[in-house]
Amino acid sequence: MRLRGKVAIITGAGNGIGRATAWLFAQEGARVVVADRDMDAARDCVAAIQAASGVAHAVETDVSQDTSVADLVETTLDLYGAIDILMNNAGVSIGGSVVATEPERWARTLDVNLSSAYRTCRAVIPQMIQQGGGSIINIVSLQGLYGYPHFAAYAASKAGLIGLTRQIAVEYRDQNIRCNAISPGGVIVANKPARTQRLEPQFAHNPSGSPSPTPSADTARRTSPTASRLRQFGRPEDIAYAALFLASDEAAHISGHNLVVDGGESASVSEHA
C-alpha cells in the first residue's frame, strides 16, 4: 500500500476526478476526508470507499468560505490527528470570453478555483510543518497552459494556480512540503462530456457552464473501448493514478512540477494549429 498511514483531504471529492482519487487513495491505505459542498455526493463516495473496506469521512465544505475551510481542517485533525496530503480539486468551469464574463462570474471562478487553494494551503501548511512535511496537489488544466476561446476566467484561475503551486514549492521546501500540479486534458466524468472547449465546442457557448446532457458522436468514437486511449478523453482514474504517484513517497524528490495528463494532446503541433 503506497499511502499506508497517511491522512488525505481531497476537496470536491464527491464527484468526478476527486471521487476517483478518494477511492484510490483509500485503496492504497490512506484515511480520506471527502470534502465537498454536495453532501449527498460526498456521503455516496464515502459509502463506496467503506464498501471496499477503506476508511473515509465526509465533511461538508465550501472552499470559497474561510470558516468552512477552517472547520474542515479542525474536523480532520479531530478525526485522524494529522494531515499528510491535501488535494485541491474542487473547481467550477464557467465559460465566457473576457467581454462576456460579468464581474460576478469572474470573481466566483477565481474564488472557487484559485483563492480556495490559497485558503486551504494557508490552513493546512502550519500543520504539515509541525508534522515534518506533506504533499499538496493542485488540479489545474491544460487551459492554464494554453489558450482555448471562451474560458477567460477559468484559464486565468488555472494559470494562477500553477503559479501558486511553484510558490508553495519554493517557500516550504525547507520544511519538506512538496507542492505539485496536475493538468488534465479533457476528462469524461460519469455521463458528462469532457470540459475541454476545444474538444466539445458546444460547451464553450453555454454560459451556465453546465455540460450538455449527452456526449456527441465524436465523444462516443473517441471513448470507444476498441480505440486507442491516447488522443481521446481521459477517465477520472487516469488523473487519480497521477495524483497517487505525486502523493506517495515515490515522488519524494518532485516538487514545483506540473504533470500534464492529457493522452498526448498538448504534445502535438497539429492539436494547437
Ligand SMILES: NC(=O)c1ccc[n+]([C@@H]2O[C@H](COP(=O)([O-])OP(=O)(O)OC[C@H]3O[C@@H](n4cnc5c(N)ncnc54)[C@H](O)[C@@H]3O)[C@@H](O)[C@H]2O)c1
Ligand atoms: N473534467 C475535465 O475535463 C477537467 C479537465 C481539466 C481540469 N479539470 C479540473 O478537475 C477538477 C475536478 O473536475 P471534475 O470534472 O471532476 O468536476 P466535477 O464537477 O465532476 O466535480 C467537482 C466537485 O467539486 C465540488 N465543488 C464545486 N464547488 C465547490 C465548492 N465551492 N466547495 C466545495 N466543493 C465544490 C462539486 O460539488 C463536485 O463534487 C476541477 O478543478 C476541474 O477544473 C477537469
